[in-house]
Structure formats: C-alpha cells, structure tokens
Amino acid sequence: MSTTFKIQESHIKTIHDICDSFNNDPGELINVLHKCQGEFGYLPEDVQREIASKMKISVAKVYGVVSFYSFFTMTPKGRHAISVCMGTACYVRGAEKVVDEFKSQLSIKVGGVTEDGKFSLDCLRCVGACGLAPVVLIGEKVYGRVEPHQVKDILAEYND
C-alpha cells in the first residue's frame, strides 16, 4: 500500500517531544516507537526518518527495529481494527475458519484494509483469553466463542 502520509510541522514537534521525553537515548528506541505509533496509528517512513535524525541514529537502525517487531506496523489500520487470535487454543477450536469468513466477507487478505478504510484484518498470537476460544478483537471489544456464521452479524454492528 502506498502511504499518503505527508509529514507536517505539527507532526515533527510531536515526534521531537516524544524523543526528548526519553532524553533521545537510543536505548529507549522501542519506547519511542510505541509512543509514536500510539500518536499516529502507524509508523510511516517519514516518521521513522524524523525519529532517526532526532535521536542521531541511522534510519536503517530505526527501520530494522520497526520491521523486526510484529507490534509495529508501517501500514495504517482501518477505523475498526479486527484481530483474530491465532493462538493454539483458538486454532484448535476453529479460528482459521473464522479468519476465512472475515476474509470473504470483507474481500481483503490478512494484513489488509478495506477500500473505504473501515476495517482492517490481522491475526495475532494469543490474547490469553483461551477460555473464550476462538477469540476476535475489534478495537478494544472482545468477542468470544465466535463461529463463522456469526461474522456477518458482528460486522453489521459497525455501521458508521
């Protein structure tokens, strides 16, 4: 996906403030990235460049860390981010079929965003609510014991 993100003066200030709050210490890079992702929703290339120049480390190093950890993303999420738990407990209780149903209902792949930017679909590893397997998270809301036929109704709840 091509990012349409254009960095603005106000963004630069936000990034600099975050870096300063961690004393521009390269050892705090992961905390800085957490904060920046919290601020922008994702970590586009321009944001990474700005962090690198502010903290006086190479862009390669920042990108290396961003691409290493699954929590960091360079693509924006949908307004409602759907995460299907693919931990083992959910897997043996049929999470794969639930993912397939989301894929076909939304016509997107795992990791994709719908064209209108409403939903994005991801898999994650174990939210630790194995008693409710299979588990689906949409934003902060947790859906437990989800069966493929319920997917349509769940999506219908989000008619913004």
Next chain:
Amino acid sequence: MAQYKMHLLVCGGTGCRASQSEEIIKNLNTEIKNLGLENDAQVVTTGCFGFCEKGPIVKIVPDNTFYTQVKPEDCEEIVREHILKGRKVTRLLYEDPETHKHVEDSKHMGFYQKQLRIALRNCGFIDPENIDEYIARDGYAAIAKIFESMTPQQAIDEIKKSGLRGRGGGGFPTGLKWEIASKNSADQKYVVCNADEGDPGAFMDRSILEGDPHSVIEAMAICGYCIGATKGLVYIRAEYPLAIKRLQTAIKQAREYGLLGNDIMDSGFDFDIELKYGAGAFVCGEETSLIHSMEGLRGEPTVKPPFPAEKGYKGKPTNVNNVETFANVPVIYLKGADWYNKIGTEKSKGTKVFALAGKINNVGLIEVPMGITLREVIFEIGGGIKNGKKFKAVQTGGPSGGCLTEKHLDTPIDFDNLIASGSMMGSGGMIVMDEDDCMVSMAKFYLEFTVEESCGKCAPCRIGNKRLHEILEKICAGKGTEDDLEYLENLSKVIKDTSLCGLGQTSPNPVLSTLENFYDEYLSHVKERRCIAGSCKALKLYTIISDKCTGCTACTRACPVGAITGEKRQPHVIDADKCIRCGACYDKCKFTAIHVQ
C-alpha cells in the same frame, strides 16, 4: 479496615472482563447499596480464578460459594438471595458434568481438588490494586524476614535448598543462577523479570501479574538484595494492557509504602523497578535477545558465554527470571525451603502452573504439584474431552515442545520426564487435542509460527524451518511422498544441531514428536492421500451414499466442476478425480447423502 461478613470476589482478569465482569461488579455494588448492606458485604475485584471456561466467576467467601457464568442481570438475585437471606442461587452453581448435581462450594469441585496453589496463592483472592490486601496475606513479610535475619548468601542458599527451577522453560536452578550473578562484581547489576509471554496458548504470567503483582515485586527486590542489584526491570508484552496497568499501580503503591526506593525498611538496601515494553517477538523470551530488546535493538540472540550473569543489560551482570519463578520466591522464605522441597518429584520441586486449553471441558489456569500425571490433569481437573470425543494428544511446551499421547498419560509430569518423552515443560501451555485434530496440520501450524518468529540470524532456523513448513504444506495438500518424511526428519535434526538459540534448537520438536508418535498418520497422508482426522481439506474424499440419495440433482447443480453425474431420481456418483473438495454438494444435500472421509 472495616469488618465485613461477606466478600463477593469477582474475577477481573482479561478473560472474564471480556464477558462483562465490570458490569457485574457495578450491578452488585448498586444492589448492595439499594438494600443497605454496605456494612455487611464488600465487592472485591480480584485476579483470575483459573476456571476461565465458566467465566465470569463470582465467588462468595467465607462459604466459598462459586457462581459460574454470571450475567449482569443475575446480580440482583445473588445479593437478595445469598447476601440478604443466606440462600444460595442454585441455578448459578457449578454443575458437575458427571453427576449433574450442583456443587455447593469450590472445595468440592473436581477442578480445584487436585490443585495446589503456591504461585497463584493470591490470584482470585485479593484485590491486586490494593497493597494492603497483599500485606494482609503475609505480603512483604518474606523480605522483612530476610533483612532481619539473613545475609545475601544465606538467602541464596535457602533458594538453592528449595530446589526451585526456572519456570520459563529452561528449568535452570534458580538459586545457582542467583549465586553466579552475586559473585560477579560490578558497580551496577540488574534484576530482570521476563514477562514477555509469547507462547501461543499460555497465559499464566499474565494472570499472575494481573492477579498478584506485588508477589513479583517483592521477589525481585529479594533477588536484588541477594545478588547486589539496585535496579529491577520488567520486560513486559505491550499486548497485555491490563497487566501493565496493575503492575504500574503496584509499583507506585510499593514506593509510597517505602517498599521500593531508597533504604527499604531501614535496611540500607535500595531497589527500584522500571517497566520495559516488548513489541511482539517470540525470540525475546531468550535471555540474550530479551536484553538486546531492552537496549532498544532488534531482539536477536548472541552467543553464550558471556552469560547475562557476567555481561547482560548495558554490559553489566544481569539476572533474568520468569514471572512464575519470582511468584514462588516469597513463599519459600515464609514457609521454608524444607517445606517447599517436599512438594514435587526428586529433581523438580514445587508446583507448575499450566494453561489448560483446547478440546477440554474445563479450560483454565491450573497449578499442580510436579509429579502429577497427565491423566489426572486432563480427566480429573480438566473434566475430560469436550463433547465426549476421544483423547488424541496433548501438546506441551508450545512451539518448542512436542505432543504426548495416550501412552504418556500415566507419566508423572516434571522437567526431566517431559524431555524424556520427547516434549518439554516450556512455559506451561497445555493444549488438548481430540480425534478430529490432524497431527500433520498441528505440526504445520507450529512451524508457521516459528517461520514467522525466527529472527533470521542463523541460516538453519531461517531457511530450514521455512523448508520444513513447505514440506508439511505439501503433505497436507496431498502431494507428499514417503521420501518427504525422511527428509523432514533429517532436516529437523540439522536445524536442532546447528541453531544458535533456544528457538531454533527446539523449533523442529513439533515435527519430530508427531513423526515419532503419529507416523501412521503421516504415512496415510502420503501413501493413501487420506487424512484420518478428516481435517485436511485437500484430502477429503466425498462420496454419495446411494441408499440415501434421492436423485434430486441439487448436488449436480451445486458442483462447480461437473464432478457429479447421475440420472434424475437415481442415486448419483462423484468422480473423485474431478472433485476439487469444495464441499458445495455437502452443504446443498438435504438428505445427508454425502459422506466425507
């Protein structure tokens, strides 16, 4: 503190919160207020009770009544009947699956009877956001006792004597680890708590941090005193927001009480704790990777030695222990090493927390003494297999472990026995599988995980696991050969022998253990193109039962490839060579005449 006649304990763990436990707490409080019972009963938000299958849970003490699957609208009845009139709400009590009788209290539930809760002693008992409740349960008494009567070496000796081994997977003796770190001198040392629980299907560390964060804080301070470290760091997954919040609250309270900070309890010992966030990388469970990640780098492992005890975080001696290991520590000092080392087996002392999940009746978090058998765990505590299906295997140790089968059911569980059986303790995930689960697909599932999580540093792990995964995919797609099975085994052994860190060294375990225990299943995939469990889509064989087929032609019309033929009102036939196994005919048939094998 006010004296209440009754306490209503409501689980506020992640699982129960997902099923409206916050709403329940609100309603209980409202109802208590409405009836003017504020001085008699108190609602307490606790950590996980472990019985996640039937959550949300409301437990009433002192009579230990255990209400399951409580809904917000049940709260009025609970307060009116139980609290006001002293009558139990029978319909909400746990029903024994065998006798179908309601169980009066938690002490008589099969789920709890065989458990021994040491690390989880306070989970589901105290309010984790209130330090006073922890102190009331002998919290911070262990560290006080140590300051009063023990030198660091004596304190280390006590842990050594207890026989405690690391609960994160490796099983390294904790006391020995502390001793090594204590002997390395430096101007600054660190105590690190590994709370980066990345094993899919394991949630014990999260539950301890959510339910009893102070026990970990106290233990880290004890460890700091023993090894001479004044700084503690908790490396925690960013995906655990509730655990992070509870831990932050606990650290703040401990500082206010002078239990963290300078000159703790006038002992002259300084210790404080800081949180470091993980960002989702399984390999960071490995000590050296974890330390690199805390330093803001990619979490790639490095060669040991030097061990973290010599050169760890920022190049200083560092002791890394897992959450559950720490949670055991304070009790050992309070009850004594001799009490602790009588629990368990000869070489594995104490208890182990397992996250029981999968096709089992009682999904949840359990703590059992080492040496218990799998049969007791699965059939007595776990209540047997869901929907009366047949037990097939149990996977322990997550992506690094292996499958255990029927023949291992009576093996006592401990570190060494599990390794001898081809699996491992790991962090304590225990996934139960039934006859509908295909073992080749399971191995494929774990390999998919490892391929994604391999950090990419070593070629055998980065490329080898990818190849293993491809072969497994090929087998599941019905294109495997017998040669592939031999290749799988050989490649697995190479990856094990030549990878640097624990991830690569153990990643082929799911393949090796399924090959060992379910070779026939692999064979039927490659020779007969058949999946016994019926879960590999490409290997399903669709046939029409001629006695049941009415010749309605619905299936013929549904079939996208024209594989079904037959005269009207005559039994139809599926051409197996043309069939693409889409299942459209099966969904369309109103007479259950389509048989899937």
